[in-house]
Amino acid sequence: EVQLVESGGGLVQPGSSLKLSCVASGFTFSSYNMHWIRQAPKKGLEWIALIYYDSSNKYYADSVKGRFTISRDNSKNTLYLEMNSLRSEDTAMYYCAGPYFDYWGQGVMVTVSS
Amino acid sequence: DVVLTQTPPTLSATIGQSVSISCRSSQSLLHSNGNTYLHWLLQRPGQSPQLLIYLVSRLESGVPNRFSGSGSGTDFTLKISGVEAEDLGVYYCVQGTHAPYTFGAGTKLELK
Numbered sequence: 001e002v003q004l005v006e007s008g009g010g011l012v013q014p015g016s017s018l019k020l021s022c023v024a025s026g027f028t029f030s031s032y033n034m035h036w037i038r039q040a041p042k043k044g045l046e047w048i049a050l051i052y053y054d055s056s057n058k059y060y061a062d063s064v065k066g067r068f069t070i071s072r073d074n075s076k077n078t079l080y081l082e083m084n085s086l087r088s089e090d091t092a093m094y095y096c097a098g099p100y101f102d103y104w105g106q107g108v109m110v111t112v113s114s
Numbered sequence: 115d116v117v118l119t120q121t122p123p124t125l126s127a128t129i130g131q132s133v134s135i136s137c138r139s140s141q142s143l144l145h146s147n148g149n150t151y152l153h154w155l156l157q158r159p160g161q162s163p164q165l166l167i168y169l170v171s172r173l174e175s176g177v178p179n180r181f182s183g184s185g186s187g188t189d190f191t192l193k194i195s196g197v198e199a200e201d202l203g204v205y206y207c208v209q210g211t212h213a214p215y216t217f218g219a220g221t222k223l224e225l226k
Contacts, residue, residue: 035215045155045163045206047215059213062115095162101153101208102174104162 002026004096004105011111016086022079022096022105030054030074033099036081038092039107046092049081064090086112116140118207120218126226127197135221137207139188144211151210154183154192157220158203166205167192197223 008020022034036049049070050059058070069082079096093107117140127133143150154167165174167183170190180195194201202225207218 037217044204044220045157045208045217047208047217050213050215059215061214097163100165100168100210101155101163102165102168104164106162 002098002103004098004103006094006096006105006108009094009108009110011113012086013114014087014112016112017082017084018086018110019083020081020094020096020108020110022081024077024079024096024103027098027103029072029077034072034079035097035099035101036068036070036079037095037097037101038090038110039095040089040092043092051079083110086110088112115214116143116209116212116216118209118216118218120205120207120221122221123219124222124224126224128226129197129199131197131226132193132195133197133223134194135192135205135207137185137190137192137218139190139209141212142187143190143209144187149211150186152183152185152190153208153210154181155206155208156201156203157206158200161203163206194223199225 003025006022048061048064051070067085071080091112095107096105119138121136143152150170152170155163157163171183182193204220204222206220
């Protein structure tokens with residue numbers, strides 16, 4: 001059974017940093033591109049980052065470019081999202097997802113507030 | 115960036131009714147490799163999204179065949195042939211042809 005389990009969320013102050021993790025199981029993680037998507041409260045889905053299976057390419061939404069970094073460790077079946085200079089508008093549920101948005105985690109909440 | 119315009123924003127249906135959702139793209143979603151990376155998702159209340167249709171018209175494993183997708187280029191449609199209660203929620207189209215990838219704003223399907 002495919003599982004994606006996110007962790008690392010929480011309440012942080014504006015300007016601070018946070019690193020999210022997504023542990024994958026049930027499929028060959030190292031063969032697949034992976035995404036991060038977020039959803040602000042009562043809002044729609046927003047794609048924020050993609051990393052190729054071998055980390056050779058990374059793409060970001062303009063809203064997070066230069067502040068967020070996607071990475072992966074295929075030896076640990078883990079996807080990461082390092083978030084710096086957090087703003088109130090980054091408050092959202094963050095999901096990791098598979099290449100065709102076929103696998104999704106349960107999400108992890110990030111709240112940026114003073 | 116590619117803008118995906120979903121219509122209608124809200125859809126009221128009775129059980130058994132057939133409905134369609136449109137997703138129009140600001141540019142062609144045909145990739146140079148010949149694939150069209152347009153997918154449809156359903157997010158039920160309180161749940162993570164789930165994939166229904168990928169690559170325009172391919173039914174994801176385990177998804178009932180009352181769901182179907184069609185379209186090409188910039189115009190795409192998701193059809194539900196006979197709505198069931200479990201189909202209620204918000205439907206999103208998403209494109210994976212042009213980075214940055216983008217989602218439509220969503221269509222909320224509710225019971226009439």
